[in-house]
Amino acid sequence: MSKARATIYGWLLLGPAFVLLAAFTHWPAIATLYHSFHSTARRNRPSVYVGLDNYQGMIDDPVFWQALINNFWYAVGTIPVSIGLALLMALWVNEKLAGRTWLRLAYFTPTVLPMIAVANIWLFFYTPDYGLFDQIRGLFGLRATNWLGEPGTVLGCLIVMTIWKEAGFFMIFYLAALQSMPPNLAEAAAIEGCGRWTFFRRVTFPLLMPTTLFVLVNAVIGAFRMVDHVVALTAGGPNNASMLLLVMIYDVAFRYWDVAYAATLTVVLLAILGTVALIQFVVLEKRIHYR
Amino acid sequence: MTVSKFGRRGFVAGGLAMAGAAKLAAPALAQGQTRLNFYYPVAVGGPITKLIDTMCADFERENPSIKVQPIYTGSYQDTIAKTLTALKSNDFPHFAILLSTDMFTLIDEDVIVPFDDSDQAWIKSFYPAFMENSQAEGKTWGIPFQRSTIVQYWNKELFKEAGLNPDVPPKTWADQIEIAQKLTKRDASGNTSQWGMQIPSSGFPYWLFQALTTQNDVRLMNPEGTRTFFDDPKVVEALQYWMDLSMKHKVHPTGIVEWGTTPRDFFERKVAIMWTTTGNLTNVRTNAKFDFGVGMMPFGRRGGSPTGGGNFYVFKKANAAERAAATAFAKFVTQPERAAQWGIDTGYVAVTPAAFETQRMKDYVAGFPAAAVARDQLPLAWAELSTHDNQRVTKALNDGLQAGLTGAKSAQVAMAEAQREAQRLLRPFQR
Numbered sequence: 001m002s003k004a005r006a007t008i009y010g011w012l013l014l015g016p017a018f019v020l021l022a023a024f025t026h027w028p029a030i031a032t033l034y035h036s037f038h039s040t041a042r043r044n045r046p047s048v049y050v051g052l053d054n055y056q057g058m059i060d061d062p063v064f065w066q067a068l069i070n071n072f073w074y075a076v077g078t079i080p081v082s083i084g085l086a087l088l089m090a091l092w093v094n095e096k097l098a099g100r101t102w103l104r105l106a107y108f109t110p111t112v113l114p115m116i117a118v119a120n121i122w123l124f125f126y127t128p129d130y131g132l133f134d135q136i137r138g139l140f141g142l143r144a145t146n147w148l149g150e151p152g153t154v155l156g157c158l159i160v161m162t163i164w165k166e167a168g169f170f171m172i173f174y175l176a177a178l179q180s181m182p183p184n185l186a187e188a189a190a191i192e193g194c195g196r197w198t199f200f201r202r203v204t205f206p207l208l209m210p211t212t213l214f215v216l217v218n219a220v221i222g223a224f225r226m227v228d229h230v231v232a233l234t235a236g237g238p239n240n241a242s243m244l245l246l247v248m249i250y251d252v253a254f255r256y257w258d259v260a261y262a263a264t265l266t267v268v269l270l271a272i273l274g275t276v277a278l279i280q281f282v283v284l285e286k287r288i289h290y291r
Numbered sequence: 292m293t294v295s296k297f298g299r300r301g302f303v304a305g306g307l308a309m310a311g312a313a314k315l316a317a318p319a320l321a322q323g324q325t326r327l328n329f330y331y332p333v334a335v336g337g338p339i340t341k342l343i344d345t346m347c348a349d350f351e352r353e354n355p356s357i358k359v360q361p362i363y364t365g366s367y368q369d370t371i372a373k374t375l376t377a378l379k380s381n382d383f384p385h386f387a388i389l390l391s392t393d394m395f396t397l398i399d400e401d402v403i404v405p406f407d408d409s410d411q412a413w414i415k416s417f418y419p420a421f422m423e424n425s426q427a428e429g430k431t432w433g434i435p436f437q438r439s440t441i442v443q444y445w446n447k448e449l450f451k452e453a454g455l456n457p458d459v460p461p462k463t464w465a466d467q468i469e470i471a472q473k474l475t476k477r478d479a480s481g482n483t484s485q486w487g488m489q490i491p492s493s494g495f496p497y498w499l500f501q502a503l504t505t506q507n508d509v510r511l512m513n514p515e516g517t518r519t520f521f522d523d524p525k526v527v528e529a530l531q532y533w534m535d536l537s538m539k540h541k542v543h544p545t546g547i548v549e550w551g552t553t554p555r556d557f558f559e560r561k562v563a564i565m566w567t568t569t570g571n572l573t574n575v576r577t578n579a580k581f582d583f584g585v586g587m588m589p590f591g592r593r594g595g596s597p598t599g600g601g602n603f604y605v606f607k608k609a610n611a612a613e614r615a616a617a618t619a620f621a622k623f624v625t626q627p628e629r630a631a632q633w634g635i636d637t638g639y640v641a642v643t644p645a646a647f648e649t650q651r652m653k654d655y656v657a658g659f660p661a662a663a664v665a666r667d668q669l670p671l672a673w674a675e676l677s678t679h680d681n682q683r684v685t686k687a688l689n690d691g692l693q694a695g696l697t698g699a700k701s702a703q704v705a706m707a708e709a710q711r712e713a714q715r716l717l718r719p720f721q722r
Contacts, residue, residue, distance in 0.1 A: 042399055127552050128544060129484075129561050143482055149493070149546030151697050235494050238547040238693035254372045255682040257400065 029270060035263035047260070054264040064265070067243045070155060074244060075223035077159035078166065083215055085163065086170030087208070091200075093171075094178045104175070111169040119232035122161045123148075126233075148234055151241035158242055161229060166222060170215045177211040178204075213284050220276050224269060245269055325616040326358045327609075330377075330387035332370040332601065333363065334437070335570040335637060342636055350623050357616045367601065371396075378402050378608055385609040386617035388601040391424035392677035392685075394432050395516045399679055403604045405430035406618060413622060416643045420598050423674030427516065433602030434621045435642040437633075439570045440665050440672055441502045441596040443589070447582040449474055449485070449563040460564070460586035464506070464532065467589045471542035474563040487542035488564035490533065491550035496692040497676055497685050498597060499566055503529040505673050506591035511688075516678040517720045521688055522710035529591075530695050530702040538698065546697055554578070568599065569665040572638040576661075585661035587668045595671030600639065631655075640665045678713075679720040687712035 036054055041047040058064050093104045110118065125132040126147040134144045147157050181204070189199045227246045230236060236243035236251070249269065253262035329347070333339045340363055347359040364370040367390050377383045389397070397403045408414050408431050414422075421435035447457035453473045461467035471487025478484060490499050497511075504511055509525035512518060520526060536543035544562075554571055556562045558578050566588075575583060588596050603621045605614050623629065627645040631652040634641035646652055647666055656663045678684045691709030694700040700708070 123549070123552065127549070127555075129556075130559055138482075141480060143480075146544060146546035146548075149544075149548065149697070151699060237493060237689070238697050239690045239699060251682075251686075255368065256680065257375065257396070258683075 032263045032266045032270070035260055036267045038260055040258050040260040050260075054260050057261065058264050058268070063240055063243060063248065066240045067245045067248045070241070070243055071224060071245045073155060074159060074162075075220065077156070078162045078223055079216070079219040082163045082166040083170055083212070083219060085167040086215065087174050089167065089171045090174035090178055091204075094175060104171075107168045107171055109168065110165045111172075113165075115165070115226065115228035116232050118161070118165055119229040122157075122229070123233055126157055149238060151238055154234055154238065154242045158230060158233065161233075162223075162226065165229075166219065170219070173211050173215055174208065177208050181207060209284075213280060216284075217277060217280055220280070221273060224273060324356060324358060325612050327360065327385040327613060327616055327620070328383065329359050329361045329617075329620075330364045330370055330374050330384040331361060332365060332367045332388060334367055334601070335573075335639075339637065342633070346624055346629070346633075350620055353623070354616075354619060357619065359620060374606075375400060375402065378606060383608050384606060385613045386603060386605045386620070388436055389604055391421075391433055391435070391438070391598070391600060391602045392675050392681055394424060394427060394602070394604075395677060395679045396681050397604060398427065398432065402607055403432055404607050404609075404614060405432050406434060406605065406621075407615075410622075413625075416625075416645060418642065418644065418669050418672075420669050420672035420674070421642055423514070424598060424677055425602055427514070433604055434625065436601055436603050436621070436625065437637065437639045438598055438600035438602075438642055439568045439639055440598055440668055441499060441566055441588065442569055442664050442668065443564055443566050443586050444557060444571075444575055445564045445584045445586065446557065446560065446579075447584055449560060449581075453563075457582070458584065460584055461589045463589050464591045468536070468540050468542065471536070471564065472540060475542045483541075483544075485560065486544050486556075486562045488536070488566075489543055489548050489553060489556065489562045490536075490566045491548045491553045492693065492696050493547050493549045493551070495550070495685075495689065496547075496696070497688045498599060500529065500533065500688075500692055501597040501673075501676055502566065502588055502595070503533055503591070505595040505597060505671075506588060506593060507532075508592035510673065511676045512678050514674075516681075517717055519678060519684060519688075519710060519713040519717065521691065521713060522707045525592075527702050527706050530692065530706060532591075534695055534698075534702055537696070547693060569640055570600075570638050572661060576659075585664050587664055587671075593671065594668070595673060596668060597675040598669075598672050599675050634662075640669070678717060680716050683716050684713045687716070 037049060037051060038047045039045075039050045039053070089107050093100050093107065097103075113121075128134055128146045128149070129144045131147075133147065137143075137145070145153065147153050185203055185207075186199065189203060194202075224244075224246060227244055227250070230242055230244055230247050231250075234242045236247050245265065246269065249262055249265045252258050252265060331343055343361050343363075347361050350359060351357065362384070364373045364387075370387065371389050371393055374384055374387050374389065406414070414431055417425075417435050421438050422431075425431060425433035425435060443460055445460050450457040455470060455473060461470045467488070474485065474487040475483065476485040490502075492499065501511060504526055507525045507529040509520065509523050509529070511520060511526065533543075537545045550567075553562075553565050553567055554574055557565045557575070558580070560581075572585065575585075588594055603617075605617045605621075609617060624633070625642060627643060627649050628651065630641045630643055630646035631649045633639065634646065635652065635655050641647055641652060647656070647663075676685060676688070687709045691700075691705040694708075695702050695705040699705075
């Protein structure tokens with residue numbers, strides 16, 4: 001095959017993915033950046049170039065900062081716990097125990113359910129007085145709590161629900177990785193007289209690192225991307241106590257129709273996710289052994 | 292599935308219309324066929340989609356030259372999002388049902404046209420309270436269709452248990468506290484097993500709050516939608532009253548009360564009196580396993596409630612013939628008989644006094660007097676909060692209310708901050 005032909009083949013193979021990525025990812029991202037430097041068009045007031053005005057407005061917007069801080073705590077609250085839990089569950093259902101297929105299925109069920117359905121189930125769990133949690137607490141004589149109606153508890157409620165939803169999903173990846181791990185490693189370790197904990201710390205966990213990176217990237221994106229439940233449970237309330245960045249972007253774009261400001265917020269979200277992904281790939285990559 | 296259904300119906304209706312046009316060979320043919328896309332939301336339970344389909348079919352039968360394609364577009368929120376997006380394309384709605392409070396937003400987006408008000412008799416046939424949210428700049432931008440108000444529902448059994456007259460709900464604000472105190476049950480350890488009353492405060496607390504401000508005789512905005520009065524002492528007083536119900540008198544749950552589970556709290560006897568929309572009437576009638584009452588709101592300085600719900604709007608992108616056809620449709624479905632039937636089928640308040648004068652409605656009200664409560668309250672009702680940049684201004688108020696109700700801010704501070712934010716948002720419209 002001539003070199004020119006190979007080039008054409010190469011581009012043809014690359015083509016579909018390239019077109020899709022360009023049309024639905026790169027072009028919108030550039031357009032968003034463009035819109036963030038312009039004002040929103042209104043009656044008698046066409047869109048004009050406003051420089052950094054939108055960014056200045058964003059810095060002055062207390063709701064933006066609240067959403068950002070909430071999102072930070074939401075990420076910190078959900079990511080480590082759901083990954084840890086996923087690993088624990090995967091290790092457990094990887095053992096040879098009776099009914100482990102059912103156990104795996106049970107752990108995976110939350111992932112299968114649509115987020116809105118999940119939110120409606122949890123809305124009942126969190127209902128004051130006759131909701132599930134308050135009924136259980138009632139057995140111990142504890143007072144009814146308005147879980148979703150108090151600024152102090154609402155974000156925690158969302159975090160707990162997200163962990164429940166996400167852990168099963170991440171477990172599948174860990175389980176797949178554990179299944180593909182050669183058994184002779186365990187046998188060799190056993191001959192050497194290596195304890196279970198040491199084996200996990202020195203063999204299993206390092207071998208799982210590529211999976212952990214993958215799961216971590218997904219978890220971080222998920223922490224900024226999953227918002228259906230916020231809309232269904234609290235709509236960001238009370239008084240923005242559960243407002244997350246993407247919920248805010250939706251509100252600004254499709255309720256206030258302030259396209260320019262929504263674009264500005266989107267640029268910030270893109271920057272955050274881009275930076276985090278970059279750090280993960282560059283820094284963690286060095287510490288991961290791919291087989 | 293949906294597409295094929297519409298396609299088939301479209302084909303049949305088109306065939307019929309052509310046959311009709313050929314026979315009559317009248318102006319209809321000269322004008323050709325007018326096709327209308329009609330976006331509508333569903334915000335309450337019941338077979339709304341079927342009712343709308345039937346309505347459109349009936350209209351087409353009487354107006355063979357017009358074809359109406361009803362397109363269900365989700366909630367009110369989804370519908371306005373889809374409408375504004377579709378209006379930027381070539382496949383757009385010619386008219387739609389959207390929130391009455393979105394009027395200023397739609398004017399500012401420059402997408403709607405006012406209704407031809409040469410037919411003053413029709414414009415004047417609606418309840419004035421509904422027209423407040425439908426007219427601006429001296430023009431009529433919306434035609435009331437699926438409208439509601441807030442009423443109080445009370446559990447007659449719990450009233451009897453508490454030694455109260457089960458047929459008399461609270462009539463005044465002072466009454467209300469006293470009655471709610473008798474209806475609140477606490478055990479020895481201080482747990483409340485039954486609340487006297489609750490007013491939902493999640494999602495859109497401003498609407499229920501507006502019942503309190505209306506009763507306190509204060510408006511939240513000017514008719515032009517360019518100014519708000521959130522820091523008026525009477526508004527602060529109304530919020531203080533709501534906060535006191537839970538914080539001082541302890542007859543109302545603390546924190547934010549979920550709108551969605553409030554009816555359920557009522558069915559579970561966790562609360563004796565609830566405030567919610569007339570749109571819940573059918574829901575309560577089906578699910579309450581006890582005798583319940585539906586009553587007008589109690590009186591503060593006056594009585595009343597804000598109105599709510601959706602209007603017809605006609606879009607600028609429609610041509611003259613399409614606008615006329617859409618207006619004809621709005622006229623058709625707001626005729627007294629049809630408005631009455633729509634009210635009976637859905638629980639919405641029939642939009643004209645004439646609808647309540649029809650035999651059909653009279654028979655219905657005779658069998659189910661609760662259906663007339665909303666009507667009797669309408670003379671006292673005021674327009675729902677609606678301004679330019681409406682959703683944002685409303686959000687400023689919602690945030691303030693929730694800050695007050697969760698105890699994060701005092702009523703005074705919360706309302707002053709909401710007003711400052713609203714003032715900032717509305718400044719460009721005050722020129």
